[in-house]
Structures are given as structure tokens and as C-alpha cells.
Amino acid sequence: MTTGKTFAYYPGCSGSGTSVEYDKSSRAVCEALGIRLVDLPDWNCCGSTPAHQVDHVLSAALSARNLAQAETLGLCETLTPCPSCLKNLHNAVEHLREPGFGARVNALVERPLTREHSVKSVLQIIYEDVTPEKVAEKVTRTLNGLKLVPYYGCLMNRPGRSMHFDDEENPQALDKLMRALGAEVLPFPLKQECCGGAMGVPDNRITSRLSGRLLEYAVSLGADAFVVACPLCQMNLDMRQAQAGDYYGRGFNLPVFYYTQLMGIALGLDKTRLGLDKLIVKPAAALAKIGRKAKEEAPAASGAGRTAEAEVEA
């Protein structure tokens, strides 16, 4: 378990905009789990999708500046909640190992990197270092009764030969973490099918079409809510849910939680740190399902029970 370990933290631009609740709740959860985050000082945008679509060296240079900021903290392990940022930072590290690439990047940046860096998602650290079992032990309010559809998006695990996190075709991190919290996790075969990503701005029909498919399938499973780990996915499924509804001529009304928000609830964290009010599709009805049955279960016992069950299902 990572309790006490310190990481550099890269919040990403959306953390102070469209996914402010993800940033807040990620910090809160990490604090509760003993993962110490130190913000990268004066970090810059990783360039997101546009940068790597314009040039890989430019993209890597933007990331390299951030990693250089980590070096000023004496850190070389950086965490970020956002898979898009993760992909850029991770690819920069990977590409810098390729011959000739480093020289190009160094020609663009002020301070070339001096160390080997690793970049991981907050989710990866919680899943691999803290582990769902340990999370289950800390649950004070089980999410019993809540039926969730886990949605991982494209980027976090793929391709496996590069990302080295979880299963590239059937990831389990969110599944197991949510089970550890006591929620029911529905089998969702589209858990990595693309939501449309950044295509919403240029043409929101694309996101509507792709996200709509995901929403339709989730509703057909009888889910109470989505649980996600990506600001862009969350935005497409939540903020653009109405657009998708229009595209398919129907309504969905499916709240889309960040996994950190649900963890915050289960760990009994201060609600104000979870930003549930920031969700566009109102989560009240879904949240009301929590604890409908088995309310009498003692928190600790339920936590342990969940763990066993999660293992059996795995």
C-alpha cells in the first residue's frame, strides 16, 4: 500500500473547468487513502488531442516541460486523473526513449529532462498500490443497492503493450473498486468503445452517435448510473447526454459519476469535496438507491463481505 508515498500531481486544464468535481474528488480520495499529491508548480496544458495531432515533438515538448516541473520538486513519478493528459505525458516519456526524438524535444524546451519519469493515472495507483481490498476496509457507507455501468474509455489501458495497466480488452479496475464499495457492477461489454472524444466541438453529431450507443446499452442493462474515470468521457455522456438523446430521439436520464465521487461517498468524505452538484444529469435518484436493502449491515462487516464477493466474481 502506498500510504504516505508522495507523487507529483498534474490536474489538467479541465480540472479547473469542465471537470472541476473530478479534480476535487480525486484530491479528497487520495488524501483519505494516504496518497500524497504535490501539485506540479506552474504546470502547463499537455496540449491534449490537438497537440499530438499537429506534431508529436510539439506534444512531447509540452509534456516535457511539465515533467521538468516535477523534477524541480525532486519527483519523477507523476499522477494525473485525466486519461488524455496521461496519454500525452506517458507517450512523451515513451517517445523520448526513441533515438533522435529526445534531441528534437530538447531543442524546443527550456530545461531538458534529466531523469527517467513514470506517469500513471490516479486510478492505477488506487487499484494497484492501494488495492480494492484495502479500499473495502475503509468503506464507511456501502453503496449497496446502486447499479453501476463502468465505462473506461479508450485511452487508459490501450494498447496494453504500451500502457501496462489492467486488461486492454476487459479492464477491471473500476469494476473491482466499485464492488469494493458495495455497488453492483453490471457487465458492460462496451466499456472501452469510443464516446467520440474531442470530436464534440468540431461536430457534435459524432459524439451524439457514439455516446448515444453507450447510453442506450447502459439503460438496457437497467443501470442507475455510469461510473467513469475520464473528463472527456464524462462530458460526452453527461453534458452532451441531451444532444445524444435528440440524435436518437429519446431520453436517457442516466447520471454519470466520476469514480472518485462514489469513492468519496463510500469513504464517508465531506460531500462538499465531491462536487456532486456539478453533474449535469441530476444524481439524486441514483444516490437515493444507495442502501435500499441491507441497511442494517455493519459497515466494517459489509466491507469485508464485499471483498470476498469481489474476489469470487473475479
Next chain:
Amino acid sequence: MKIGVFICHCGSNIAATVDVLKVVESAKSMPEVVYAVNSMYTCSEPGQQAIEEAIKERGLTGVVVASCTPRMHEPTFRRTVERAGLNRYMFEMANIREHVSWVGKDKAANTAKAVDLVRMAVEKLRLDKVLIPKFIPATRKVLVIGGGVAGIQAALDCAEGGMDVVMVESEPSIGGKMSKLDKTFPTVDCSSCVLGPRMVDVAQNERIELHAYSEIASISGYVGNFDVTIRKKATYVDWDKCTGCGLCTEKCPSKKSYDRFNEGMGETTAINIPFPQAIPKKATITAASCRLLSGGKCGVCAKICTSQAVDYTQKDREITVKVGAVVAATGYDLMDWTVYGEYGAGRYPDVITSLQYERLLSASGPTGGHIRRPSDGREPKEVVFIQCVGSRDPSVGRPYCSGFCCMYTAKQAILTKDHIPDSRSYVFYMDIRSPGKGYDEFTRRAQEEYKAQYIRGRVSTVYPKGDKLVVKGVDTLVGEQVELEADLVVLAVGGEASQNAPKLAEKLRISYDGYGFFMEGHPKLKPVETNTAGVYLAGSCQGLKDIPSSVAQGSAAAAKVLGLLSKDKLESDPQTAGVDVKRCVGCRKCINVCPFGAIREVDMRGQIKAEVIEAVCQGCGLCTATCPQGAVQLSHFTDNQVLAEVEALCQS
């Protein structure tokens, strides 16, 4: 020593870029060379005659031929010098064609190089010794490992040729993969009708001794004289008493045992006979599923058995046999397709392998030959076949083509239509590989007569939706994505070397390739031999192949065995290692490294010495490179010979 050197022109092949006469002149001044001459085609009849005459007339005691590669004509010229009365090992070659005239443009440089190579050959020859082959007695009996169609063919052919055969099969019944098939391509004839009688032949042939549910514990010895230990696994049923009546299998209360023969498509009893045509038709208890053997109370089968064959106390036991040759026919395994997350990695019951589908098609299968979906027993109407699952896929370490999947998929599409006339089959393929007699016509029939829809493209993902399976793929011929809600998805899972192949290879001391397939002696000219004398290959253990090829190889291996053991004594290659016992200090390093177990420890007046078993030694020379004091020397490649060659090059 009186050495004669013959420099070949090879027409203009050598002479065009090497000054042959200059080489002859240089050779004349080399130590102990008494005769040097050029020759237009040394390997031709007059060329060989010239060598013979020179040996006789000039009393040569050693011959060097500088011509092509020794890998081509060394045996030829050895016979030549032998005809003239020399020992055939008093001969060396210098390769001045492949290594000189064909690869260098500069005539002066080529000539100098040719002279060096001749000098090297002369220096080596000066240290050559007369070697005389030994004759070793041989046991006229063959071990056939594996009772699939290839092994059965090899065993029956050997028995037919008058050879005693010991057959070892790891499963409770022989028959192999073929016994699981419903029909065979391209004739769509019944697999068990073809194979069944051959299996019965094995059981009835007096020359064949069958050990089913057994494995090879160890093999020692060498060609003509292998000592084999066979481990007979406990069946908990005395097969001498068991009549195969099957009563026990009806009464066994433990009915949830994994059915290996049916590829898990059904369940079986803890005591079972794998299938009605099994040979031997004897019952076996799966210990893990047996209530009594796994610690509970039961004993129903023992009570019910009229011949008191059930013996819960039975243990594995080992027997030993002596054989003169071995045929490995251990077949293949299906690759573990669950690495493919995109097809559900085994989570969806209605995504099955082609071999599982065979069991659903087979009248002797768990559904009695009615195609039923594993999930709900419903008859599928839309059946999708995905080809190349685990074949031609470097990302999962299987870059090779399994070779038979295109054909059996066509067959399965045809059979699907036969079984369910209103069904539709979709075959996703990359290329259709059907180069065999009647094969391509067969795949055309699947499409033309049986209306199988062939889609040129891959399936990206399969996922459940309601009680259907959504299949998302592409048709690359129209360049568009395609989708289908299917009832059943059949994966044409490729084959791989059987899991135990490397272990067996090590016991047999044969090599295997990076995938675990056994290596043949030569890809063209020794397809069923291995590099270990007396060990032959048949069927898919050497590389994936279909039934006709497996059978052909079984027969070929049998022919090799019959040829090898047609004599009572075998000649051994004398180019082996030998130990100078005076120098040997008994440190055992050579014994440790010998890949063939050809060196043993002997006690010589209280001192440990190494001793080479010449018939086992394959002549690699690893021992010679290992022995610190140089006590073990490989004949014809001694340290002194190599050093002489080095000196010949460096001092020149």
C-alpha cells in the same frame, strides 16, 4: 604422409575467378604434398577416376579436393578414396566455389584465399586419423508415442512390415483429434467411419502392444537400443477385468465432471468411457471428480461392477521396454484463444471453438448431433465463423498459418446448412488457403451450394446484446464496416505445439522450433527424420497438418523405421568423441554438458574416468570444448586439427 591435392575448375564456376593453376603450384609446396593437379570436373566419373588412379599409382595416403562445399560432395569423394583403398576419413575438402569463386570478384584475392583454404585442408589432413565404423546390435521393436491418426498409421504400417510396436497414448483412448471430428473435408465422409476400423486394427494386431492413459517417463540409450520407461497412470479400474459394459458410467452419481473428449461441451461422470468407439474401451475414474477418491463416501461403481474391476487403491506404475527406434506422433493442441479479449476471452458461452462445434455436430456428441447453443440449448440460425483465431497473429506469438482451419470452416459451414436448413453462415476470413486435391472446389461449394456468406475481413469485437451476440467487423472488399446479431460464434482456433512437446523433445534429445514443433532432419530431404538417429516424426508434432498429410507422414516414418531395423546391426558414424583416459581426471564436466547423454562415468581402478558411448555420440564436440585438459577429443575435429587450421591461416 603422402598427400595428393586435386583442384577443381568446376567448368568455369571456379576457374573464372580463381587462378586454378596458381593454386596447384602453391599446393605443391605445402608440407607432405607429393602430388597436385587440376581437374575440370572432379566430381565427374573421369574426375573421380583420376583420384583413384593417383592414389594407386603414387601411393597417396591422404587426399584433398578443392572444389565445392563439402556439404555437397564430401560423401561422394569419401567413397572415391575408399574405392582406391584409402580409409574414407583420410580426406579433406577445401570449399573454393561457394566460399570463394562465387562470392568474390577479385581474381588475385580469390586465388590467395583458395590457396589458404587448401593449405588449411592439408594441415588438417595431416592430423587426420583412420576411423573405422563400429557395428552395434539393434532391437527390432519400435515405440510409437501418440495414438492419433499419424501414430496409428505408423504403428499399423510397422506391424504390417513385421515389426513389433509399442504404442503409448496419454488419453484413455487412442484416436486423437480426428476421433473428435464429425466429418472430414473435402469428402464430408464420417470421421469415425474412416478412423474407427483403424483403431480396432490397432487393438487387434498381435504385434502392437497398446498402453493408453500412459506417458513416457524417460528414455535412455541410443539408436537400435533405447530403454523406455512408460508411466501407466492410475485409472482406478483394472483394465484386465473391465469389459467396457458401461454400467458404472450409468450409475455414477458424480455427473458434473469436465468432459475432455467433448471439449467441455457436455458433462460426464467421474467414472467414464470417453466415447462409444473408444479403444481400449475401458472405464477410467477422474480422481478429482470421484466422490470416494476426493475423500467422500460413495463406492457405487465398485458395487455395481460385475467383474470387480474397480480398484480405488490403484497407483501410477512404471514399466520398461527396449526398442530400436522411436516415432513421435504427439499431435498438437488448440491454442488458448482466451487471450482474445475482443471475442470475450471465454466469458460468453455461445462463443465456442471449432473443435467444440465438431462435438455439437457429431452424432456421438453431447447433443446427439443436434446443433444447440451452449447458453440456452436453442438452435442457432445465424452462425458466424471467425478464421485465423490464433493463427497468423504475431501479437500473440503465433505468426504461422495453421493450415487446416480454412478447410474445416468450409466443412462446418456446409454441415451447419445440412443440420439446420434455414440457418445462415457467415465466414470472416483473411485469405482462403485451400491448396489440396479437391480443396478449393470444396470451399467454392460451401459458398455456391451451401450459400455460406464469406466476408473478407476481420471481426473487431463480439459482445452480447440480449440473447444475441453482436459481431462487429469489416468487409474490406467493399471497405465498410459490417455488423450482425448472431446466435452462435465459432472461432477457427489455430493449433499449437502440444504443451508437453518441449519436455518430450528433451527426453528424446531432439530439437524443437520456437513454437515447440519438433525439428525434422532436413526441411526437404529428411522430413520425418530428426537429428537424433533412430527418432522419427509423424503428424502435427512436426508442424500442423491435415489428416491426409499426417497419414502420409505416419507411413513415411514407418518406412524409415522398417529400413533402419531391416538389419540386425547398425553402423555407427566413427566421427565421435573419444577420451584419453590417461589425461582424464574425472571432473565430469563433459558428462554434465553432453546434450545426448553420450558420456558416462566409469570406475577405472578406483579412479573416475569419462567414457564416450560411441553409438550415442552425435559428434557435436561440446565436450571437447569443455574439457580443460583436452582429454576428450572429437575425432576429425580435434583441438590440434583446429589449431593447425588456425596456424595455417595466421602464419601464412
Next chain:
Amino acid sequence: MEPIQLGNGDAEFIRKVEVESRQDMKKCYQCGNCAAGCPMSFTYDYTASQLIRLIQLGQRQRVLSSRAVWMCATCETCSTRCPNEIDVARVLDVCRHMARREGYAGERNVRLFADAFLQSVRMNGRAHELGLMAVFKLRTLKFFADLSLAPAMLLKGKLPFLPHRIKARNEVADIFRRFKEGRAEDAAGGKP
């Protein structure tokens, strides 16, 4: 469509794509798996596997002017499932880089969005969503698309009016400046 002149394949183009993407185009045996799983394929003129094929044939013009290279969402489904472990998404990225460098018009909206986004990053050091949307809409004249989203977002405090500017904005701006000046390629001794 004019026949592809096989003899006129642009070997330099193939080499450039291979070097810049570090992927071996010859490895592709056209199974189609990349095309099969591509979620954006419905927007493409050529499928992913056809693009790879066109690169194999050295068809610079056809590849760089295709809609597909702009519409790729970099979801990496293709890269994940390629049996030959070709990073197809990276190849498409590289084709888009080349198309940009060589002045192909491409998909206007996609290109303008990227430009607007990077402009925001260049000026502020970080992306300012509201600002970049304004720039984007100004350029595309698509004032009404997504307009319905704005009130809710503003209400939730998810679209700050003012950009978050970093202190060392110059460092980020310098990265862009040096990139534009071609410093990266000078460092590597010219474009590969």
C-alpha cells in the same frame, strides 16, 4: 477515379511515414482488423486498412487529402487489435502532421478546433475552454452548435470566464515559437 500508377509509388513518402511513426508499413498484411473496430469509420472516405494499403503503395496524394486522417479520434482501438502490433493511430497522426505541413486543407472544423485550442495554450499556458470556443466559433461561424450547453455549464461554474494563466507563459510560448522556427528538425539534422 484514375488508376493508381503502381510504378509511380512515392518511396520517399513511405519512408517518411515509417521513420516519423517508427512503424513498419510492410508488416501490414491487410487483415482489416483496424478498419473493423474503428468507431470513426462511418466518417471516413478510406478505411484505416485502406489508408495503410495506400501508404504501402506510396500514394501520398490520396492519403494526405483523405478525410480519414483528420477524423481519427486516436482511440487506439486499431493499435490495440493489430495482429502485427502496428500503432495505426500513430501512423494516422503522422499522416495528419504531413498533411498540415504540406498545406492540405483537411477537415476544416477539426483543423480550426485544434488551432484554436493550441492558440489558447500558447497564449495562456493552459487551455481556456470558453475562450477557445469563442475563437473556434468565430472562425467556423458555427455560433449555434453547442450553444444550448453553455448556460448549464456557466451555472455550474464549469466554464470560467477568465483563463487560468500560468506564470511562465513565455516558456510555453517559446516552445511554440521554436517549433514554428523548425528548431526540432535542425536539432535532428533536418527532417528525417
Next chain:
Amino acid sequence: MPELTENTKELRIVGFLCNWCSYGGADTAGVGRFIQPTDLRIIRLPCSGRVNPLFIIKALMSGADGVLVSGCHPRDCHYAEGNFYARRRLEVFKHLLPVLGIDRRRFEYTWVSASEGPRWQKVVTDFTAQIHALGPAKFFADAPELDFLKAGEGVMQP
């Protein structure tokens, strides 16, 4: 780095090749007329496992400018294991050369199969260029010829 041209004086390069793969590969290169530099002379051995690392130093100390060992690719050894041992021994032996004052690039070992004619051509070409780049080797000039090689002494009796 000096260019390898036709005028460059030939250097002495000794190759130890296993009979089954690399010697065959060199034959295949010949059959395919894959032109190579002429410096290398090949000593045929049954297996790379037969290569005593001391052969290499013996050659280098006797006046060779470079030594190349080539065997079957790992797992493809005709004798199943010989090249696995060779790989370890040769790899370890590489460490000795620079300590003796011999450039470690004067010795390389590699794997070439019987079918890899083009590969053999590349191996020979590259290795020869490598040795030419290093130039002629120094060697212990005071070493006399090994006496058993002198005419008349004949064959050693064991």
C-alpha cells in the same frame, strides 16, 4: 573511418562456423552469388559448441586481425544445445579482450541459418568493414611457430 575499397590491403579474418547452419548459410550466399569481401577464411566445425573460446585468442595472438564465430540461431541447434553453451562462453570471453589490450570489436559472434544467404553476406561485409576500421592488429611478434607444425614431426600420439 577508412573506407573498405578494393585497394585496401586484405586483413586476416578467421571464421569459425558450425557445419549445419552458418556454413550452410555461407554456401547459400555462394549459390546466390552474394558478393562479399575476401578477407574471411572459414574453419568448419560441427557446432558452435565446439568452439573453445581459446581458439579465438589463439587466432588473435597468432596474427589474426579479427575472429567471427557463427552458429545456428538459438533453439535451432542441430545438436539441440550446443549454441546455448557457446553463447554463454563467447559472451563471457568477450570481456577478456579489452583487458589484454585487444579491441573487443575484433571478435563477434552471431547466428546465421542455412537459408540466410543474404544475412551471411551482410555479416561478412559488416564484420570485414569493422575490422578494416580497426586496422591490422598488434601481436606478439616474438612467438615462434608451434613446433608440432614443423615438417617432419607428424601426428601427435595421444
Next chain:
Amino acid sequence: MAIHEQLKKIILDTLPGVECVIGWGPGQDALHGSPVFMRKPEDVDSFMDTPLGAFGAVNNLALFLPELSGKKVGVVVKGCDSRSIVQLVAEKLIKREEVVIIGFPCEGAADLTKIEKALPEGREAGEVTGAAIVGETLKLSLGSEEISLGLADIKADKCTRCKTPGAVISDAFAGIAGKAPEVRDEYADLAALEAMSLDERFKFWEREMSRCIRCYACRNACPLCVCRDHCVAGSRSPHWITQTDSTRDKLMFQIIHATHLAGRCTGCGECQRACPAGIPVLLLKRTFNRGVAEIFGYDAGMDTEATPPLLTFQVEEAHIKEREWQ
């Protein structure tokens, strides 16, 4: 009880069950000791009965074990000596049950060459009339002259990189084995050589080997040399080297010895200690030791169950990148 006395007691207890116990006793002068073969209780009196005591126990007595194979013998060992025994057992050159290993906490052994060098100009070891270790210094008397040397300055180099001050394996141990120090062999001796250019190294060996008198003391002192009377140095079949006085052949012999020890040498340094010409022959062996440690993570003489790395293989070698070239 002093370690020395404890050892004597153990030897006395061991003697009845063994052919002899090999230990260290007095030698030609005050500084030099020599091996003693103790068969009777009275033989034990001379054990370590030298001015230098355990500090003078320089010989690696494992040397004698292979020859005594077949008989049960006891042997007193320093930690480094025990590694030779471990290696001999691992290679089945001796039988573990035939050796009674007696260990003690070694604090380092003397390098007599260093002592001799420290003597005043023109004085020889034989002139030393008395010696005593007092604290961390060695006090020597040469007639009337008294000199004192710091122990650290006259310790053998190998002691500075010793990982096994106690015995790796032992049947009896005098005193309490200290904790194994966390030393890493930095191969400073090799680094010094490698600081030279290739040409200088070549000349270095030419110069060093020219002093060789072909006495083979190096080989004869090596506990792991298995060839003994069948050394290739004296053989014509195979005929690796000539009998001539050539530097090349002298060096060739050292290379042969080092190659035979690759993956087996425990670095006991007896070869170099035995060399009357003071040639640094251990360097070549240590070159291989370093290479073997790098490639296989293997140190000879630490595990009786280990197989020397050159007598085995892995199908996939983690640390061999043989495809780097071509």
C-alpha cells in the same frame, strides 16, 4: 577464550574422526607460516603458533582437499577459503561429507609482499627476528631495529572486498561469525588497468609476462585447478602452447588458466600470491569473475547447489543481447 584456543579445542575434538586436520603452522621465518597436517593431538600445539597468528594464515588450505578425496579430513578455513570448498563441492570434485570444515571469524590476512615492501631499504623478510601484533599494528624487529606497520596497510587486497569473513559453510565455528559486511567489489584493480589505453594494456602484459619463468606456481596454488598433472601446458595432444620462452605463450597459459576458471574462480588470489615474479595474474581471472557476475549474477563459491554458469544455459538469456551486433 581466544579464537586461537577455541580452534585448537575444536581441532582436538575433530581429530579422532578424521585422517588429519589441515591448518596453519610456523614456517621458514617469523613472517611466513606454512600448512600443517595435524594427525595426533600433539601436532595441534603448532597450530597458529606463529607471531602473526590468524593474520598470518594466508594459505588457502582447500588446495589440498581434492588430492585427499576419499579420506575424511578436517580443514581450518578463512571465509574466502571456504568459498573454494563450496565450489569444489558444487562441482562434485570433493564430497561434502568427507570434509569437516572448521571456521573462525577472520579479520583479514597479511599480504607478505606488502610487508616486504615496507621493510627498510635492503632488508629482507628472512632478517625479521621477531614479530607481534599489537592492536592495529604489526611490530617487527630486525635485530635491534624495530619497525611498526599499520595492519590496514599490509592486509591482502582481497580482504578489503571480502564478503565472507565467516565461513560460507562450516561444521564447527570458533567464536561468533560477524555479520557479512555490505561490500561491493568495485574491481578497482581492473579499473586501474582499464584506465590505460588498449595499447598500454597490451604493453603492460608484454612487460609483466616477460618476467614469467614458467614455474606454474600459480597453477599449483589454485585450489580449483582440476587438471593437476594433466595440464595442457605440458601436453602435445592437445598442443595449445609450446615450451619456448616466448611472452606470447606465457600469456597464453595465463589466458588458458583464467578461461578454465571462468565462472568457477572464487578470487582467493593464491595464484598471484604464489607467483615468484609478482605478476598480477589474478587480474585475468577477475576479469571473468566480473563478466560472469554481470551476465549471470553469479559469484562462485557461495552455493554448493549451484551449477557454474558456463556448464549450463538458459534458452532465453536475460542479460545476453547477442543480437546487438547484427
